[in-house]
Amino acid sequence: MKIGFIGAGHMAQAIMIGLCQQKYLATSDILVHSAHKSSYEPFAAEHGLTAMPSNAALVKQSDIVILAVPAKQTLAVVADLQAEFDAKQPIVVSVAGGVSLAQLQENLDSTSLSIIRAMPNVNVAIGQGMTALVTGEATRAADLTQIEQLFQALGDITPLAEKDFAVFGALAGSAPAYAYLFIDALSRAGVKYGLDKAVATKITAQTVLGSAANVAASDTNPWALIDQVSSPGGTTVAGLLAMEEAGLMTAVVKGIDATIAKENEA
Ligand SMILES: NC(=O)C1=CN([C@@H]2O[C@H](COP(=O)(O)OP(=O)(O)OC[C@H]3O[C@@H](n4cnc5c(N)ncnc54)[C@H](OP(=O)(O)O)[C@@H]3O)[C@@H](O)[C@H]2O)C=CC1
């Protein structure tokens, strides 16, 4: 089996690195092409992947094609590859935010291709991703199973109605950036009080990692866990109230509103 990546940017690289680390397939069976040689050739050489001279050459040899180009370019890229898709009939997986299955189907001009829309996040690189999947009308069950297994090897997956992809994109696709922001804000506060930034970041990252694991392992909700940390008359409740006064929760929800609004513009 060969998996071809059209695009070698941050998302494509995260999936390719995850597949290499999980030893999901021989690295030479990962094919890659992107707009600039200077971008995909060194990456392919570093990881033992196969660099392809064009998108068309890549599709001709791929059993699965992962489309990971900027959302605004995705439809033009697939429309250019119609003949190759028709001939090879690979499973087509698009990770483009805001590009619907109907748009993909229309631009591929195919009623027989197995098309799957996926929304992964960059944590697939370390086998800790969260990926939503939805299938097109012609997607064969065996093809969906194959793509589910691929993303399961890189973390967790969930089937999702396409109408919910924008909110999932905010809560899972974009949210690693928001989690990094929270970690950076905590670390910066440590720097304010004299800690070295690297030391503060290590402390904070491990604390957020453990807290996330606690939420995932718990059958209660985060508020109950907050109460466990907040000793009566103690330091934590003083900190929580000050964060709320500064509007932390409202700021987060407004950030998600803006993320969803931007995807719906596409
Ligand atoms: N970044 C993320 O966390 C996530 C991104 N996504 C989706 O993934 C897609 C890519 O995003 P991201 O990786 O962040 O973007 P990047 O800008 O990092 O990467 C875009 C890639 O597309 C390549 N490209 C552009 N035009 C073409 C073309 N005509 N043919 C082949 N390759 C082309 C670029 O080539 P080159 O490098 O040579 O210039 C580049 O490698 C988007 O649709 C986004 O919505 C989805 C979930 C999460």
Ligand SMILES: O=C(O)[C@@H]1CCC=N1
């Ligand atoms: O920022 C973006 O548009 C993409 C989609 C989800 C994460 N990154």
